[in-house]
Amino acid sequence: MGIGMTEWILIIIVVILLFGAKRIPDLARSLGRASYEFKKAKEELRRESEELTRAAEERAAAEDKADRKENDGQDA
Numbered sequence: 001m002g003i004g005m006t007e008w009i010l011i012i013i014v015v016i017l018l019f020g021a022k023r024i025p026d027l028a029r030s031l032g033r034a035s036y037e038f039k040k041a042k043e044e045l046r047r048e049s050e051e052l053t054r055a056a057e058e059r060a061a062a063e064d065k066a067d068r069k070e071n072d073g074q075d076a
Contacts, residue, residue, distance in 0.1 A: 003011075019027060 015024065015027075
């Protein structure tokens with residue numbers, strides 16, 4: 001169910017008619033840069049998300065440990 005050869009040819013013809021053959025390399029370059037920036041931003045967000053999750057888990061573990069110490073002190 002992908003795009004067939006006929007559809008690709010039609011898309012290429014429309015792009016050439018809309019933008020002209022001289023501007024296509026510039027458009028492709030711009031699209032490549034935009035794709036690179038998007039991937040870079042996505043990776044940065046993923047990394048930050050992992051760091052925040054790890055920090056939250058460490059904080060929760062520390063709080064649990066402190067609560068257990070506190071409860072042990074009250075039981076004695």
